[in-house]
Amino acid sequence: MTGPGDLGAPPSDGPPAPSGPPSAAPPPPWTDLDAASARPLHPAARAALLAAYEQGYADPRRLHHGGRQARRLLDDAREVLAGSLGVRPDEVTFTGSGTEAVHRGLLGLARGRRRAGTVLAHSAVEHSAVLHATDWAVRDLGCSARPVAVDASGRLDLDALREALAPGDVAALALQSANHEVGTTQPVAAAAELAGLAGQVPLLVDACASVGWQPLPAGWGVAAASAHKWGGPAGVGVLLVRKGVRWRDPYPADDRSDLRASGFEDVPGAVAAAAALRAVVSEAEQTGARLHRLVDRVRREVAARVPDVDVVGDPDDRLPHLLTFSCLYVDGEALVTELDRAGFGVGSGSACTASTHEPSHVLAAMGALTHGNVRLSLHPGTPEHEVERFLDVLPGVVARLRAEVGM
Amino acid sequence: MTELDCRGLPCPAPVLALAKAARGRPDGTELAVVADDPAARVDVPAWCRMRGHRFLGEDRAADGVARYRVALGA
Numbered sequence: 001m002t003g004p005g006d007l008g009a010p011p012s013d014g015p016p017a018p019s020g021p022p023s024a025a026p027p028p029p030w031t032d033l034d035a036a037s038a039r040p041l042h043p044a045a046r047a048a049l050l051a052a053y054e055q056g057y058a059d060p061r062r063l064h065h066g067g068r069q070a071r072r073l074l075d076d077a078r079e080v081l082a083g084s085l086g087v088r089p090d091e092v093t094f095t096g097s098g099t100e101a102v103h104r105g106l107l108g109l110a111r112g113r114r115r116a117g118t119v120l121a122h123s124a125v126e127h128s129a130v131l132h133a134t135d136w137a138v139r140d141l142g143c144s145a146r147p148v149a150v151d152a153s154g155r156l157d158l159d160a161l162r163e164a165l166a167p168g169d170v171a172a173l174a175l176q177s178a179n180h181e182v183g184t185t186q187p188v189a190a191a192a193e194l195a196g197l198a199g200q201v202p203l204l205v206d207a208c209a210s211v212g213w214q215p216l217p218a219g220w221g222v223a224a225a226s227a228h229k230w231g232g233p234a235g236v237g238v239l240l241v242r243k244g245v246r247w248r249d250p251y252p253a254d255d256r257s258d259l260r261a262s263g264f265e266d267v268p269g270a271v272a273a274a275a276a277l278r279a280v281v282s283e284a285e286q287t288g289a290r291l292h293r294l295v296d297r298v299r300r301e302v303a304a305r306v307p308d309v310d311v312v313g314d315p316d317d318r319l320p321h322l323l324t325f326s327c328l329y330v331d332g333e334a335l336v337t338e339l340d341r342a343g344f345g346v347g348s349g350s351a352c353t354a355s356t357h358e359p360s361h362v363l364a365a366m367g368a369l370t371h372g373n374v375r376l377s378l379h380p381g382t383p384e385h386e387v388e389r390f391l392d393v394l395p396g397v398v399a400r401l402r403a404e405v406g407m
Numbered sequence: 408m409t410e411l412d413c414r415g416l417p418c419p420a421p422v423l424a425l426a427k428a429a430r431g432r433p434d435g436t437e438l439a440v441v442a443d444d445p446a447a448r449v450d451v452p453a454w455c456r457m458r459g460h461r462f463l464g465e466d467r468a469a470d471g472v473a474r475y476r477v478a479l480g481a
């Protein structure tokens with residue numbers, strides 16, 4: 001820990017030592033460089049969560065003391081979250097995950113806009129939550145899907161978007177705020193303007209990768225976010241539905257305090273998510289600027305120290321904490337395993353690391369090398385010396401894996 | 408044209424086979440790799456871009472499996 005920016009630092013000093021003879025060698029240090037998958041609970045969220053488990057367990061719809069207390073906590077959480085996101089409290093719905101927020105958001109637009117069109121357009125690099133919801137709408141709601149191309153940096157091609165909107169049959173456009181695999185920021189405001197001109201087509205903005213790091217981009221009609229990406233608890237998502245947007249609940253109704261949600265409210269989860277977001281947003285600018293510079297350096301160093309490497313994504317207009325590169329001739333799973341052994345947790349979009357055994361559709365849409373892929377994403381508290389150690393270790397690991405296959 | 412058979416082999420085998428076959432061969436040599444691994448469709452053109460070769464295109468082998476053709480050197 002080296003400063004106030006380290007609140008919410010992930011473990012970077014190894015798992016607890018296994019019980020064994022006292023002479024056993026200590027485990028190697030292990031540093032989590034996979035913040036884009038999940039961040040540890042922010043200290044502010046932990047305190048709020050524990051307090052809310054005591055005071056907010058009751059049914060927020062009940063009129064008794066406990067119910068009113070839970071309801072007050074939930075309403076406060078909604079208000080704090082809305083404030084941190086710059087939206088109205090009545091636009092905020094808590095869901096069971098970012099994935100659920102995406103599903104409800106997109107399918108609700110498909111339902112609400114049925115008369116205007118049946119085509120769901122989306123960038124070719126959306127998260128699988130968008131692609132699965134779209135598939136479902138194609139199968140069960142009679143919709144059709146229209147993917148829109150991106151350029152080599154992973155950014156939506158606005159000319160291709162113009163073409164996709166031209167027939168006038170689009171119900172909704174799904175466009176992420178920033179890409180979760182390569183970090184590239186999407187032109188949401190420009191896309192929203194084109195969509196507005198093409199018959200008020202609303203945008204579903206999947207902001208799961210950026211909330212906590214960057215402000216919500218202008219132009220969303222419906223938006224989705226995920227608390228475990230900003231230091232809130234896992235299993236808490238946020239759906240935003242802008243006042244006036246035609247959105248209809250795609251799922252069976254429930255009589256909860258928020259009619260866009262279903263199931264008994266997770267009041268402690270909402271309270272903790274809001275506390276974490278308020279804390280990280282207050283630090284985001286400073287933390288983001290520092291990590292942006294660090295990632296700049298890592299991008300340059302990886303390209304300089306590792307031969308035959310494809311460093312992908314926009315170098316500047318991107319998430320501050322994330323970078324992706326692919327190494328020729330290397331198997332992605334072996335790379336992740338070897339880096340783990342060397343003490344680093346990283347993500348990968350390579351086919352051999354995915355449950356589907358398909359290469360990452362994001363890298364494929366960009367024309368980037370899909371094998372030997374590594375995604376590094378830093379936590380606010382990632383020690384710089386661990387990033388240095390990663391840069392020192394990486395070239396040898398890649399060279400060794402290449403030598404094993406005769407390269 | 409030399410044709411490499413990578414049927415049934417996962418990534419990065421098709422690109423590895425190309426790289427090994429390219430050793431010692433002069434610029435302009437044409438190589439083809441037959442591969443059913445879906446990553447090859449992206450990775451063979453990416454290999455060409457990164458190594459300064461030319462991607463000539465995709466067609467099919469006699470049995471219908473995808474075949475990717477490249478020319479060494481720009």
Ligand SMILES: Cc1ncc(COP(=O)(O)O)c(C=O)c1O
Pocket residue numbers: 037097098099100102127129176179180206207208209225226227228235236237
């Ligand atoms: C861009 C994006 N959308 C959606 C999700 C899904 O969020 P959750 O993990 O909360 O279901 C994620 C996280 O993996 C993401 O990065």
